[in-house]
Amino acid sequence: RKEVEQDPGPFNVPEGATVAFNCTYSNSASQSFFWYRQDCRKEPKLLMSVYSSGNEDGRFTAQLNRASQYISLLIRDSKLSDSATYLCVVPRYGGATNKLIFGTGTLLAVQP
Amino acid sequence: GAVVSQHPSWVICKSGTSVKIECRSLDFQATTMFWYRQFPKQSLMLMATSNEGSKATYEQGVEKDKFLINHASLTLSTLTVTSAHPEDSSFYICSWGAPETQYFGPGTRLLVL
Numbered sequence: 001r002k003e004v005e006q007d008p009g010p011f012n013v014p015e016g017a018t019v020a021f022n023c024t025y026s027n028s029a030s031q032s033f034f035w036y037r038q039d040c041r042k043e044p045k046l047l048m049s050v051y052s053s054g055n056e057d058g059r060f061t062a063q064l065n066r067a068s069q070y071i072s073l074l075i076r077d078s079k080l081s082d083s084a085t086y087l088c089v090v091p092r093y094g095g096a097t098n099k100l101i102f103g104t105g106t107l108l109a110v111q112p
Numbered sequence: 113g114a115v116v117s118q119h120p121s122w123v124i125c126k127s128g129t130s131v132k133i134e135c136r137s138l139d140f141q142a143t144t145m146f147w148y149r150q151f152p153k154q155s156l157m158l159m160a161t162s163n164e165g166s167k168a169t170y171e172q173g174v175e176k177d178k179f180l181i182n183h184a185s186l187t188l189s190t191l192t193v194t195s196a197h198p199e200d201s202s203f204y205i206c207s208w209g210a211p212e213t214q215y216f217g218p219g220t221r222l223l224v225l
Contacts, residue, residue, distance in 0.1 A: 032212060034212075041203070041219075041221070042218065042219070043205050043216040043217060043218050043219050044156065044205075044216055045216070049212075087155065087156075091211045091212055092211075093211070097161040097169050098210070098211045099146070099158050099161060099211055100146075100158070100211050100214065102155040102156045102157075103155060104154060104155040105155055
């Protein structure tokens with residue numbers, strides 16, 4: 001099982017729609033989680049951090065389900081500018097180094 | 113704040129040549145930095161973790177003699193792809209900071225012909 005798994009999409013949604021992405025992780029000891037946004041040919045940018053049950057920032061809501069080991073990202077009232085790849089990221093601690101493990105990303109295309 | 117630059121932003125080179133990518137933190141200092149690469153339609157893969165003044169720790173499958181990392185200060189690190197081949201063509205991204213607070217550079221796109 002991959003450490004971090006996401007549905008690659010693409011998710012094609014009309015403007016104004018609500019869309020949700022799921023991400024599953026394998027390490028039950030993980031305590032923190034992140035959603036990053038990556039535009040085409042650009043670096044990833046932090047969208048949200050999730051440390052407890054969830055987090056909300058405007059149109060974006062992240063939820064954590066520890067029992068089922070998944071994190072979700074909900075985007076309400078989608079805008080054209082939300083079109084991007086959304087990366088689920090989980091830190092891994094221990095071993096030689098501490099590092100971030102990136103999912104393969106979910107591609108969102110918001111249509112006019 | 114927390115601005116990271118990479119140079120060059122893109123490079124095209126012939127097979128067999130070496131390419132150096134520079135990564136700078138412009139308005140902050142950090143001991144630890146990371147080098148990633150991203151192939152088309154794939155996610156970021158960590159290549160190595162580097163602490164200033166120490167040898168870099170490379171991920172499994174990443175050849176340390178091929179991807180040379182020099183990290184001589186708290187604001188500058190370089191990655192040299194030695195004897196580049198077409199399969200090294202990728203998007204190389206650096207970042208600085210702790211795992212949970214990383215500041216990413218804009219990336220360097222490498223195309224090896």
